[in-house]
Structures are given as C-alpha cells and as structure tokens.
Amino acid sequence: MRIDRVFRKLANTLPFMMAFVDNERRYQFVNERYEQFFDVKLDELKGKLVAEVLGERSYKRISQIHSRVLAGEDVSLREKVTLRNGRVLQLEVKYVPNQNQRTGKTNGFFAIINDVTHYASASEVLRAVHDVMNKQSVGLPTERINKLLKLGCEYLNTDIGIVSRVIDNEYTVKYAWSTGDPIPPGTQFELGNTYCSVTLAASDVIATRHASTSKEFSGHPCYTAFQLETYLGLPIRINGKVWGTLNFSSKTSRGTPFTDLDKELMGLLCSAIETLIINNSKTDRLERLAYTDFLTGLSNRLFINEFFERLVYQNRERLNHYYCVLVDIDHFKQLNDQFGHDAGDSVLQAVAIEFTDSLRSDDVCARVGGEEFMLLIHADDKVDIANIVERLRKNIENLKIEHDDEIITTTVSIGVTKLQEQDSFNLAYKRADKALYQSKSDGRNCCRWN
Ligand SMILES: Nc1nc2c(ncn2[C@@H]2O[C@H](COP(=O)(O)OP(=O)(O)OP(=O)(O)O)[C@@H](O)[C@H]2O)c(=O)[nH]1
8 A cells, every 4th residue: 555645644643553564564654643652763663574673472472363353354452562661551453454446455454552551541440339338248448548558559540548637637548558667547747738638638639740840839838848759649638628638649759640530540449448437327326325334434244344354465475464344332221222323323423524534545434244354454563553443442432422412431342363374254244253252351441362
C-alpha cells in the first residue's frame, strides 16, 4: 500500500496509535501518536520485521493473530505489554486487514491501538471496592478500611495511605497503610503541619505531584518536615460534618499527573470508607455495651474475664505482676432494706467512682456481682498492693453518700490473692473469694490474703 501525504496527515491527527504492517509482516507506517508513545521513530521502524522489533519471543504470542488478520479476519484484543522501561501497560488493539483495491488480496493490516491502562486499573479498583464492601470473608470494618487504603496506594502509585481524624487543630492517624515503616494509629500531628490543612480549607479533593514547586504546597511545614512530593487528599464527612481526611502521599514525585478519573475514584473510595467508619463506631458501641455494667459504668465480669485471658495469651509471666482483689459491700441487704433500693444503687455508684479515681491506667476494675467488685491491680510487691488496698478500704469507709436528705456510710470487706503463672480466671477468683470470706468472718471492713 502506498502511504500518501494526505493519509499521513490525517493519521497524525488521530487521538490513538496506528500502525500499518505489510503482508511480509514489516512495518510500513506508524503515526505520530505511536512514535511518541513507544518512543520510536517511523524511520527506525520502516521496513523492519515486527518479530525483529518486538523480539522473537514476544512476537511468538501474536504471530498467530497476525496470520488470521492477514487471512482477512478483523481481530480485537486486549493485551498486557511491558515496555523497555519496565512499565506494564494494558493496550486495546484492533486489527483491520487491508485489501489491494485492484487484486482484492490482503496486502497488510492496520493496528489501531488504545492505551487503556488507566481505565483497566480503574475498573479493577471498582471491582475491588465492591468486593471489600460486600464479601463477608474480608472481615471487620478496620480490616476493610486497611484493604481500601492499600488499594488506593496501589492504584495511585503512592507509598502512604492514611485515614485521619481531625478535631479542631489536632490530626490523629486512625488507619494507615504504608510500603515503608508502619505508621501506628494514634500518631498525632498539628493539623497545620499536614497537607490536609489545605484540603480542609478547600473543602475538596486536592492533589499535587510536585509539592515543592506547587503554588499551594511549596513552603508548607509538611514539606519541610517530611519532603512529601506527591499528595492527594479529600475530606471525610460523617453525617454531613467533616470527620477527618483520606490522603495518599509519597516522597517521590508521581510519574503522571492526577486525572479527573483518579479524583473521582478516590471520592468513591472515600464514600466506602465513610460507611465503614460508621459501621465501626456501631460495632464499637455494641462492644462497649456488652462489656459495661450499666449501673456503675465500670467493666463487667465478661470484660475482666477476657482481660485476664488476654494477659495469659500475651504473656503468662505478666500474671506475676498482678493481684486479684475482690471487694464486697458489707451488709448491703440491710442497707437496701433501710434506705431503699435506689439508695443501694447510689452506694454502688459512689464505691465505683472511688475505684476509678484510685486505680492506675493498667489496672482493671469490674462489677462482677450485685455488690461485689473485682480489681486486677498491677503492683510492684505485697507492700505496694497492701497500701493501695488499705487506702481504698479507708476511702470507702469515709465516704458520705447523700441520698434523699440522708447521709449514708458503708464499709467493704476485701480478699486479695497474688496471681500466679499457672492461674486461670476461675482459680484466681476462687482464692480471692476464700480470702474475702475470711474477712467477712473476721468482722468485715478489713482485708485478708490467700
Ligand atoms: N440496690 C441494689 N441492690 C442490689 C443490686 N444487686 C444486688 N443487690 C442486693 O444486694 C444484696 C446482697 O445481699 P447479701 O448477699 O445477703 O450480702 P450482704 O447483705 O451485703 O451481707 P454481707 O455480704 O455478708 O456483708 C441483696 O439484697 C441484693 O438484692 C443492685 O444492683 N442494686
């Protein structure tokens, strides 16, 4: 086929790549789009065998297709190709055979090529978001959010994906995925020191792939601190209010600019994450309810039992540093009978406050029965725990609980046991209960050990 000037001009205006290969399988023409995309010149290709240009091995795969096309068949296919620079692309190729007008014989074929890499990975993201949201097997909301962050990073080709909670000027990492060092949830920054301050001020999706030279980001404290060149962030809204941000970033500059499609897709990812955050808070709430004693707000027996089992599972040796303290209000039936059930409730609440005020953060306190409490206290030694328990006993004895113009006082009996490596929850409970029984027998308002 003769490639004339008019044809060449027309072919060079086309928004897709085009090549003409003759029936000897030699390149005869490629348009400018093709030259730019594959970084080759027509002059270098003209007259060369396709097998020679692609390499025998790569050509083996498509040689049969070329045979079909040269036999007169139209063929369309989608192909994954790896460029010399290592970039993997998805190409949509349509082969159209060309007949000699005089003889009617096929004298070659046109290959019309579209780069659909972007659309292909976008549709993969859509499918993956659907799976993460709908497959039961993916797990709890937290696991699903982490999967979405990984997905976003892979699609955008960034190293870090974060869901942050923003309250006033405080930015807290809630969920994070990173190709490098892990970013622990709970890590905090001043909002003004993060690019998300720009996102929240704009109240929209904001992106850059050259932060150091961009109008919005150059000189930003976040660049000074972390040298993040690439950033895409958008606000997370729960019930119409800004809750935090979804953001992706990298120290390296992204190869290609962010497109509208990238921004749309991240918007979709953000909506999925918003749904998961709502689900997570519902799960949290249900979990809190299941583990909380509704009258005192303390933990309940289920919680302290599981806390104990976690200690055993993580490191049995840690049990050696804990004491199990059982506290029972004295003559509580009498108190109920004398002042009424409501007054009894107020006493339970006042005693509970005393516990929460006196214990440290790694101690646990639960209401394990009507007027019985269990404390797992981390203490250095017996003297330390004896002091803590005695202080508690005295404080409760000195409480003046106001109820309906009455001032009620109360006392407690206490049983203590040191936890041992081979303990189970029930074993420890039994020993502490025996000690408690002893303190009741010895006249109440005292502490006994077992
Ligand atoms: N007000 C109130 N009373 C409760 C609650 N749960 C259990 N009780 C009452 O607590 C009382 C416990 O009585 P007992 O087990 O005889 O113990 P006690 O009177 O404290 O006697 P000692 O333990 O031997 O000093 C019962 O009367 C229960 O009805 C509660 O949630 N609120």
